[in-house]
Amino acid sequence: MTTTIFDVARRAGVSIGTVSRVLNNRDRVHPDTRERVLQVVAELGYQRNALARGLALQETRILGLLIPMVNDPFFFEIVRGVEDATTSRGYSLLIASQPRASADRAYLDVFQRGYIDGLVLVAANVQAAEIHELNDRGMAMVLVEQDAHVDIPSFVSDNYGGARLMAAHLIGLGHRRIGYIAGTDTTADNAERLRGLRDVLAEHGLILPHDHIAHGNYLRGSGHAAMQQLLDLPERPQAVFAANDQMALDAIQAARDRGLRVPEDIAVVGFDDISLANYVSPPLTTVAQPAYDMGYHAAAFALDIISAAREGRTLKPQHMKLSTRLVVRRSCGAP
Amino acid sequence: MTTTIFDVARRAGVSIGTVSRVLNNRDRVHPDTRERVLQVVAELGYQRNALARGLALQETRILGLLIPMVNDPFFFEIVRGVEDATTSRGYSLLIASQPRASADRAYLDVFQRGYIDGLVLVAANVQAAEIHELNDRGMAMVLVEQDAHVDIPSFVSDNYGGARLMAAHLIGLGHRRIGYIAGTDTTADNAERLRGLRDVLAEHGLILPHDHIAHGNYLRGSGHAAMQQLLDLPERPQAVFAANDQMALDAIQAARDRGLRVPEDIAVVGFDDISLANYVSPPLTTVAQPAYDMGYHAAAFALDIISAAREGRTLKPQHMKLSTRLVVRRSCGAP
DNA sequence: CTGAAAGCGCTTACAG
DNA sequence: CTGAAAGCGCTTACAG
Numbered sequence: 099m100t101t102t103i104f105d106v107a108r109r110a111g112v113s114i115g116t117v118s119r120v121l122n123n124r125d126r127v128h129p130d131t132r133e134r135v136l137q138v139v140a141e142l143g144y145q146r147n148a149l150a151r152g153l154a155l156q157e158t159r160i161l162g163l164l165i166p167m168v169n170d171p172f173f174f175e176i177v178r179g180v181e182d183a184t185t186s187r188g189y190s191l192l193i194a195s196q197p198r199a200s201a202d203r204a205y206l207d208v209f210q211r212g213y214i215d216g217l218v219l220v221a222a223n224v225q226a227a228e229i230h231e232l233n234d235r236g237m238a239m240v241l242v243e244q245d246a247h248v249d250i251p252s253f254v255s256d257n258y259g260g261a262r263l264m265a266a267h268l269i270g271l272g273h274r275r276i277g278y279i280a281g282t283d284t285t286a287d288n289a290e291r292l293r294g295l296r297d298v299l300a301e302h303g304l305i306l307p308h309d310h311i312a313h314g315n316y317l318r319g320s321g322h323a324a325m326q327q328l329l330d331l332p333e334r335p336q337a338v339f340a341a342n343d344q345m346a347l348d349a350i351q352a353a354r355d356r357g358l359r360v361p362e363d364i365a366v367v368g369f370d371d372i373s374l375a376n377y378v379s380p381p382l383t384t385v386a387q388p389a390y391d392m393g394y395h396a397a398a399f400a401l402d403i404i405s406a407a408r409e410g411r412t413l414k415p416q417h418m419k420l421s422t423r424l425v426v427r428r429s430c431g432a433p
Numbered sequence: 434m435t436t437t438i439f440d441v442a443r444r445a446g447v448s449i450g451t452v453s454r455v456l457n458n459r460d461r462v463h464p465d466t467r468e469r470v471l472q473v474v475a476e477l478g479y480q481r482n483a484l485a486r487g488l489a490l491q492e493t494r495i496l497g498l499l500i501p502m503v504n505d506p507f508f509f510e511i512v513r514g515v516e517d518a519t520t521s522r523g524y525s526l527l528i529a530s531q532p533r534a535s536a537d538r539a540y541l542d543v544f545q546r547g548y549i550d551g552l553v554l555v556a557a558n559v560q561a562a563e564i565h566e567l568n569d570r571g572m573a574m575v576l577v578e579q580d581a582h583v584d585i586p587s588f589v590s591d592n593y594g595g596a597r598l599m600a601a602h603l604i605g606l607g608h609r610r611i612g613y614i615a616g617t618d619t620t621a622d623n624a625e626r627l628r629g630l631r632d633v634l635a636e637h638g639l640i641l642p643h644d645h646i647a648h649g650n651y652l653r654g655s656g657h658a659a660m661q662q663l664l665d666l667p668e669r670p671q672a673v674f675a676a677n678d679q680m681a682l683d684a685i686q687a688a689r690d691r692g693l694r695v696p697e698d699i700a701v702v703g704f705d706d707i708s709l710a711n712y713v714s715p716p717l718t719t720v721a722q723p724a725y726d727m728g729y730h731a732a733a734f735a736l737d738i739i740s741a742a743r744e745g746r747t748l749k750p751q752h753m754k755l756s757t758r759l760v761v762r763r764s765c766g767a768p
Numbered sequence: 769c770t771g772a773a774a775g776c777g778c779t780t781a782c783a784g
Numbered sequence: 785c786t787g788a789a790a791g792c793g794c795t796t797a798c799a800g
Contacts, residue, residue: 100546100571102777113787118779125780128785143570148545149488150777153792158484181530193528195516210483211435212793235478236435347712377682379714437793448771453795460796463769485793488776547777 101142110138121146152212157408161400162214163193164222172370172389176220176242179393187401189215211235216400218393219244238403240396245286251403251415253396257287257369260385260422261294261339264367267383267424268337269302271431273365277328277335278306279345281316288316291341291369310335314345321348329356329364336365337430343368343375343384350378350429361431371425381427388420395420436477445473456481487547492743496735497549498528499557507705507724511555511577514728522736524550546570551735553728554579556620573738575731580621586738586750588731592622592704595720595757596629596674599702602718602759603672604637606766608700612663612670613641614680616651623651626676626704645670649680656680660687664699671700672765678703678710678719685713685764696766706760716762723755730755 107114112131119125120135127135138144152158161184165173177193184191192214209217209232216238219229226247233239233250241252268276278295281288296306309331312324321340325348328335340346346368350360360366360380368375371386399416406413426432442449447466454460455470462470473479487493496519500508512528519526527549544552544567551573554564561582568574568585576587603611613630616623631641644666647659656675660683663670675681681703685695695701695715703710706721734751741748761767 104777114778115780115788116786119786122779126785131785143566145546145570147488147547147777149484149493149547150792151779153482153484153488153794154777154779156792177530191529193530194526195512195528211480212482212484231478235480374709374712377709377713439793449794450772450796451770454770457795461769466769482793485776486795488778489793489795491776 101144102147103144106135106138106142106144109142110135157215158213159188160190160192160214161397162209162217163191163220163397164209164217164224165193165195165220166222172372172387173220175389176393179390179395180218180397181393183394183397183401187398189401209237216240216404218242218396218400220393236407238400238407240400240403242392242396243287248417249415251396251399251413251417253392253399253418253420254287255387255389255392256419256421257290258294260369260387260424261291262298263422263424264339264369264383264385265295265298267426267432268339268365268367268430269298269304271337271365273337273431274304275310275333275335275337276304276306277310277312277331277338279321279324279328279338279340279349280311280313281341281345283313288341295339314341314348316342316344318344319348321345322352325349325352329353329358334364338364338366340366340368343370343372343382346382346384346429347374347378350380350382361429365429365431367430375425376427380429383427383430383432384425386423386425388422391420392418436479437482438479441470441473441477441479444477445470492550493548494523495525495527495549496732497544497552498526498555498732499544499552499559500528500530500555501557507707507722508555510724511728514725514730515553515732516728518729518732518736522733524736544572551575551739553577553731553735555728571742573735573742575735575738577727577731578622583752584750586731586734586748586752588727588734588753588755589622590722590724590727591754591756592625593629595704595722595759596626597633598757598759599674599704599718599720600630600633602761602767603674603700603702603765604633604639606672606700608672608766609639610645610668610670610672611639611641612645612647612666612673614656614659614663614673614675614684615646615648616676616680618648623676630674649676649683651677651679653679654683656683657687660684664688664691664693669699673699673701675701675703678705678707678717681717681719681764682709682713685715685717696764700764700766702765710760711762715764718762718765718767719760721758721760723757727753727755 103114103117107117117135119127120132163180181191218240220242221244241250243254278292280292299306312327314320314324328338338349340349346366349366353360353364358364368382368384371384375382375384395418403413438449438452442452452470454462455467498515516526553575555577556579574585576585578589613627615627634641647662649655649659663673673684675684681701684701688695688699693699703717703719706719710717710719730753738748
């Protein structure tokens with residue numbers, strides 16, 4: 099049916115070993131023989147079967163990437179970084195998106211033993227036990243924006259540092275009463291952002307009262323009610339720091355619904371620097387994360403692990419925290 | 434090293450054939466035997482090698498998706514549709530993003546013979562010859578938002594119809610002098626949108642002068658200069674129809690840079706209905722495409738082709754044009 | 769109900 | 785320089 103290496107060999111009058119050698123540029127092959135084989139390959143439009151090849155070679159040169167396929171430019175940038183690192187080293191990239199019904203484990207089937215040489219997990223909703231299982235099985239894996247396990251390499255952005263930058267900026271603008279809209283409290287990044295804010299406040303002799311923390315869940319919409327809660331405080335905050343941009347946008351809307359102007363009456367800032375941030379009015383002051391770099395470094399390290407394993411070496415798990423950057427626009431009230 | 438079916442068989446005191454039967458729920462296997470095998474599988478944490486399995490079965494139950502990984506929510510929706518159709522039929526999805534350096538053919542390597550059972554190509558920058566080569570090779574393939582080849586199934590949105598809706602809407606609002614910001618002129622969708630606009634204008638006895646068409650390339654930023662060109666016309670257009678939302682946003686910015694108000698001084702509308710469209714100010718009037726549905730139907734048909742082929746049947750290539758929808762917001766000047 | 773064996777399509781020592 | 789053969793890890797008629 100489909101043409102195999104046997105067809106090529108027969109037509110070229112050589113053994114399949116020779117065809118294989120020509121295709122892999124291995125060993126010496128007589129120029130005439132090579133010529134003839136290549137000729138037949140072209141005639142037949144022969145292509146090696148990747149499955150058989152992978153089985154024999156015990157490698158596929160494919161890196162797997164599991165990423166939540168939510169509509170978030172932040173993840174796009176990570177993918178771009180992973181892609182660049184991967185292709186520049188002669189590997190291919192296979193992206194699987196995490197299903198929304200996470201009870202389903204189908205997404206892991208794609209990454210069954212044998213299919214990919216390594217795996218980059220991005221903010222995946224995967225049980226720690228599963229991650230360790232894969233890791234123990236010998237899968238070269240790397241975590242991005244995901245709770246770190248000391249024995250598994252991880253690449254995260256400096257959420258704490260970013261929140262510190264933002265807090266210092268707000269205080270520098272003269273804001274003293276600051277409210278915080280928290281994201282999902284099960285994730286490390288939310289805790290880190292809150293800690294950064296708190297520490298800087300403390301360093302300026304300020305505190306973050308309990309009732310100045312409202313709770314959202316990172317998703318669009320969840321910042322609205324949270325903001326209302328903060329606006330209901332006896333003394334309204336001068337500035338509100340939302341744990342991400344989506345909620346910050348909700349907060350701005352909530353403020354407007356009360357007839358308040360942003361930033362004149364109340365400053366609102368976010369975290370992430372989603373592309374929308376620059377388009378809304380007023381443009382949102384936020385913290386940019388090194389998404390591309392995280393993806394790039396994570397993938398590069400996964401490939402390093404694979405190379406090392408091939409030589410029988412094993413790499414010490416790298417843990418990298420990439421620095422974030424304050425992006426000052428207008429919603430903070432800066433001149 | 435890694436545990437294989439032989440390890441399981443040995444430990445369970447059966448042949449590999451029996452292990453395979455248990456794992457595949459094939460034939461009758463004595464309950465006790467089954468029990469023992471399953472027990473060992475669990476103990477050893479055995480997982481079948483997907484490569485070997487695929488080679489023996491001559492199928493992987495994986496559908497490939499090639500899509501430009503640009504930061505565009507439109508493509509996200511397509512992915513979601515493909516994903517739903519795929520997983521609901523027990524298939525896995527493998528996404529490869531087209532590299533920006535399209536001279537590189539690496540992305541096709543991932544889809545080498547054997548790896549995937551079928552392929553969905555979305556707005557791919559792939560030579561027609563290559564597409565036909567893959568198709569001739571027997572790859573079950575389907576095209577989305579891509580120039581149609583009569584012998585290859587295609588799923589596109591009704592760009593012409595959408596543009597007609599928009600043109601009629603603008604004329605209904607009283608606009609007579611309409612400018613157009615074109616996208617890449619190598620793609621069919623751009624031509625279709627322009628044709629839709631032109632036809633409706635003609636039906637109203639209006640024409641679209643050559644200098645009322647400015648050229649962008651669909652990417653963010655490219656709409657700015659194009660808009661300036663239109664604003665420099667002796668008589669300014671009353672409305673500008675951009676071939677996509679990204680460029681429409683640029684156009685709004687360009688108008689503002691000249692001190693013009695949108696829509697009071699000039700109306701600006703787009704195409705695509707990206708999520709940003711509803712957030713910008715003024716909210717953008719645009720044409721929504723059935724991205725999710727296109728993805729869903731395309732993937733479903735690809736899987737149908739695969740099933741048919743397995744039964745020795747071959748399907749007549751389906752060509753589907755999905756209708757678009759006018760989304761009226763404020764940038765067009767509608768009340 | 770179960771085992772032995774062929775087959776899926778490659779790669780790569782091992783001889784010669 | 786090249787062929788014959790073993791091996792990669794599965795599945796599935798074919799016997800029994």
